[in-house]
Amino acid sequence: MKEHLLASKVTGIPPSGIRKFFDIVTEMKDVISLGVGEPDFDTPWHIREEGIYSLEKGKTIYTSNSGLMELRQEITLYLERRYKIGYDPKTQVLVTVGASEGIDLALRALINPGDEILIPEPSYVSYKPCTVLAGGVPVVIATKAENEFRLTAEELEANITPKTKALILPYPNNPTGAIMRKEDLEKIVEVLKNKDIIVISDEIYAELTYGGEHISIASFPEMYEQTVVLNGFSKAYAMTGWRMGYAAGPQALIAAMTKIHQYAIMCAPSTSQYAGIQALRHGDEDVQMMRSSYDGRRRLLVQGFRDMGLDCFEPLGAFYVFPCIQKTGLSSNEFCERLLQEQKVAAVPGTAFGDCGEGFIRCSYAYSVENLKEALHRIEQFVKKYI
C-alpha cells in the first residue's frame, strides 16, 4: 500500500524507542534479561480457575459496556478498602481492556484540538502518542534524579498554561520506581485545586509500593472531582495477558469515556472479568506474597548496583530500579547495546521513556534471585571497564 494513504497523525509518531533494541535482542541467544515489564509470577491458580469455570458455564457473551456490575461493585469496595476513595459502581466505574485503554479513553474524552497534556517523564511510553492521536499537545515535565524522580509543585506550576487540560500522574512510576508520598502529593494538590485541570492518575503499580502504603491523589477531597484513577489487574495479580483494567472518577468523565469504549471496544473480555471478580475478592494474600517477594529482590538489585559504584536511588514502587550510568561515560543507548553485545544482559535504555532518561537504564527485578545475581555479576564485569 502507498505510505501516503496512511493518516499523517500516525505516520508522524516515532516508533517506540524500545523497538530497535527489541530487534537486536531477539536475534541473540542465551541473553539474561532485566528488560521485562511484567511480573514473573503466573496468575494465581484460583483466579485462573475462576476464568476456566466461567468458560465451562458458557459465560462467553458480551457484558454490559461498563463491565459486569458485580465486578464494578468489587472494584469500588477495593478502592474504598485500599485507598479510601468512594465511588458509585453504577456511574463512576468503567472496566477497560488494561489500564492502557483507560489512558487512551481518558485522553480522548478530554482533549479538544490544541489542549495541552502535562506528562512527567521518564514515564510509560504511551502517554505522548495517545495525546497526539487525540489531537492534544504533550508537554513534557522532566523530573529529576535529585528529587528521586518525583514531580515537584514548582515543576508542575512552571508548565501550566491556559491551554493545560490535564496532568498525567504516573506513580508508582515505570521506569524509575519512584513514588509520590503524601507530602509530595499535598504540594501538587495545592497547585491544582480549584483549577480546571484534570488529573489522570495512572496507579497500575499501586499494590507494588514498598515500606508504606500507596496514596491516591483522588483520596484528597479537593481533588476527587478532578481526578480519574486508572488501575488494573496486570501488575497486582500478575494478569498482564488478561487485559483487565478500570477507570474510576467523576461521573461526567466516566460517562464520556464509556461512550468511546462502547463504540470502540464494546466490553472487556468476559472471561477476564469473571477472573477479576475472584482476584478482588480473594486475591489479597497473593498480592501480599508477591509484594514481599519483589521487595527482597528490589533490595538485592539496588545494593548490587551501588556495590559496583553506580548511583542508584532507592525506588519504592513498581518492580524497576533506575541506576545512573553516567559515570561510565556512555550514553544509555551505548551502555545497553554494548552490555548486550559483551555480556548478553538486556536492560532498557532510560531514553526509551523520555529524553530525560538519558544517563539511566531501567532494570526490572521481576526475575528469580539466581537470574538477578548472574545479571549483576555480568554488569559488574562490564562496568569495571569504564569506571
Place this chain on the structure above:
Amino acid sequence: MRQKLLEILEKDSRLSVEDLATMLGVQKEDVQREIETLEAEQIICGYHTLINWDQTDKESVTALIEVKVTPQRGEGFDKIAHRIYNFSEVKAVYLMSGGFDLTVIVEGKTMKEVALFVAHKLAPLDTVLSTATHFVLKKYKEYGIIFEKGQKDERMIVCP
C-alpha cells in the same frame, strides 16, 4: 524479620547470609544470629534438597499407609507414633482426624520391600489395629514444586 527470613529460606536455603541481609534490609550479623537461634530452637530443622527421583535411575517406591491404633492410657498416640517414626524406612508420620489415626509415609526400593516392612514391622505392633497401604504411582508436585518439565520463562525479553 523472623517471619520473612523463614519464608525466604523455606523457598531457597542456599542464599548466602549476605544476600539474605540485603533482601531483608538488615545487618549480616543479625541474620547470622537469627539463623543460629532458629536452628537452636529447632524451628529450622534441616536443609534438604528436593529431588525428583523419578528422573533418575534409582529404584524407589513411596507408600502412604493408613494406620488405626489403640491410644494408650497416659500416652495418647505419642508412644505408638514414636515406635513407628523411629524406623528408618518411615519418612513421615502424621496424627490424623477422621477415619484412621496415623498417616505413615514409607519409602523402599521395591513394592515388596515396603509390603514386607508393613507386614513384619508395622502391623504386628501391639497397639496397631489395622493398616491400609497405598502406593504412590506418580508424584506431580512436592513441597510446592511442580515436577513437570519445560516450565520456562515465556515473557518477551524486552517490553515497556
